[in-house]
Structures are given as structure tokens and as C-alpha cells.
Amino acid sequence: MIHSLFLVNASGDIFLEKHWKSVVSRSVCDYFFEAVERATEPENVPPVIPTPHHCLINVLRQRIYFVAVIQSEVPPLFVIEFLHRVVDTFQDYFGVCTEAAVKDNVVVVYELLEEMLDNGFPLATESNILKELIKPPTILRTVVNTITGSTNVGEQLPTGQLSVVPWRRTGVKYTNNEAYFDVVEEIDAIIDKSGSTITAEIQGVIDACVKLTAMHNPRLLDDVSFHPCVRFKRWEAERILSFVPPDGNFRLLSYHVSSQNLVAIPVYVKHNISFREGSSQGCFELTLGPKQTMGKAVESVLVSSQLPRGVLNANLSPSQGTYTFDPVTKLLSWDVGKINPQKLPSLKGSTSLQAGASKPDENPTINLQFKIQQLAVSGLKVNRLDMYGEKYKPFKGIKYMTKAGKFQVRT
Incomplete structure (x- = not known):
């Protein structure tokens, strides 16, 4: 299936490659680099790029392109x-999936890729199985391996690989039994100048961390994708998620709420951006405020706007937070922080155009980032969490979070 894998950083350098059959030359990535140059943003690179003799399939995660x-x-x-x-898997092993983390643990990375694919076909992709095959790196284990010349490869085959529940290892024991669930939703929205919603969608996931010795009743969702542990027949019949959980962190399900379901936008943006014809000055005014937050605070607000190429400088005054303007890239960033409903944050001032420059043809697009704790915009709620077959009572916790995905305001 997969012939080779290349890891490419943000600078366009290939810093790791893995081949499962014959070696494929790095020159095949030239087609990928051409697609990156044509894309306006890193996220807009086509996921599938055909070439005369191969096909390149890529994803972008943590500023790294994974090109198969x-x-x-x-x-x-x-x-x-x-x-x-x-x-x-890399994030589970190393805490983060960055270029530095991959380079620091390059031996473990190659061992993991060797176990995850067999002759190009997926073999072991569950974290519980991989951790029995390849021990996660620690400082003590690294020192011992350096002295003794041993590796992180386990000496015994995983106990759960041939089980009917391969995602859960056997014989798990904990002093404190816990089950935590995070409902995280991202809003992708486009807002026009008057504040009306052009389109809005929600991408949601339920992440779980279950540490138990030895599983919710949601509204109808679109495009639901389950972890293999979920008993799909019971979901179809009763709309109840019943499952035998893996040990540790895992993604229970992901879902999509389309714009036809009247997605509620939690914040509003009012703006006035204008450039006068024949003048070297422009006006920039921006105001934010909570809209559908049910009394929850809007936190970690960051506003960015790509101003036209003819803008020379920006002299603005924020009522809250700080702003920066890069005269080279023409990127304006406003770090608002937390929105206070009693005192709405605003950013006002003037922009200077280059000498002799006419009124810019393009209008800037405002991008917004934010987080809202303990709120699910889709209305998804976990009504009850029951556990059967065990005598102990675990500690159970549910957390909700809504944050901005691709949230644009068009002028």
C-alpha cells in the first residue's frame, strides 16, 4: 500500500524518510514542493498529488508534512x-510531535514505523500493542540502552494482539480507577461585514483517558466516526455508546455538524476597514463581543488580518491586549486574551499606504481564534456514564470546550 514515507518541515527540508520496499528517490517530492508553492496557505496543499509514476498523499500536523x-x-x-x-502515536510516545522530538528519538521512530507497517500494509496501530512491542523512551531506559547496547524492543509478543479486543492489554491494574472525557468542538465559519453568518460548521471529537482495572446519549450527528471499541449495533438501535475502553488516552469518536443545523456562532465581530482613493491614509476599526456563550467566558482570543500589500504601517490603539504589525509580511496580529462582557475589546486607528500607492484592490480577511471552557455549541451533552462488570466505582469527569477552527470575517 504505502511504498515510502517522507517527513518535511516548514522550511521544505526532508528530515526523515522510511522505505518499506525499494528505495524511492527524494526527487519524487519535487511535485509536492511545487504544490506547496502554489498553495496560498500551508493547509491548502492538495492532500492527493498525482505524478507520472507515483501518487503522493500528505497530511499537515504540527507544522510537519507527512508525505506517503x-x-x-x-x-x-x-x-x-x-x-x-x-x-x-508519536505524540503518545514523545509528548509532542515536532521535528526536534522526531530527531531526538529517531531510533524509536524507525522501530515504530517498522511495526506499524508490514511490507507497506498496516499491521499494529493500537497504542497499547505498540507500547508492548516498543517501550516508550525514558531517560533511565536511554542510559541503560547506551551502556548495555540493548534496544526498546520488547521481549514478548503483545498479549492483546490476538484478542477480540486488541486495543486493550490484559492484566491492567490501577490503585485509582479513573475515566475522563473531553468534548472538543471546533467552529469553521465565514461572517460577512454586517455580522451575518454565510456558512458555519462544527467539527467535534470526544477524547477519553480511561484508567480502569480489568463504558452517553447524544443527539443525532453527521458523519460520526467511532473507535473500534464502540459496539456499533447498540449505537444504531439505542443511540447509546457502549464500549470496552482501551487503557489510557484514545479518541472515542469524531463527528460533524453541518451548516443546515443552524450552528450558533458564540462571538461577533464588528469592523470598519476602508482606504480612501488618492489618499495615503486608511481607517481600521475592530470590536469583539460574546454572542451565544451561555454566560461562559471567551478566552485565548487572537485576531489576525492579512492587510493589502500597499499598506506601509499601522498606528492602532487597542483597548485590551497588545497588537503587532509586520511591515514585511503585512500581517496584523491582535492578542486580546479574555473578553470582558462589561468592557468589549476594540482596536482602532489608521493605516499608512506606500507613497504613490492607489486604493488597494483586495480587502483583508480577519481570522479569529478563541476558546470557551465548559460549552458545547452543538448542544451535545453527556447525560450519564455507567460501568458494568466491576465492583469498584471509578472517578468520572466530563469537560467541554469550544474553539475556533477556520473562523473568517470577510470585509
């Missing part, structure tokens, strides 16, 4: 899902 080289016909989503699973 395919030689035969294969479902692209199958490869994309595997690449995301590789990133999740």
Missing part, C-alpha cells in the same frame, strides 16, 4: 487515516 508515496491504486482516505495515526 503510493505506487498502486489505494483508497486515499485509508492512507490519510494511517498518517494521522502515525502522528498520534
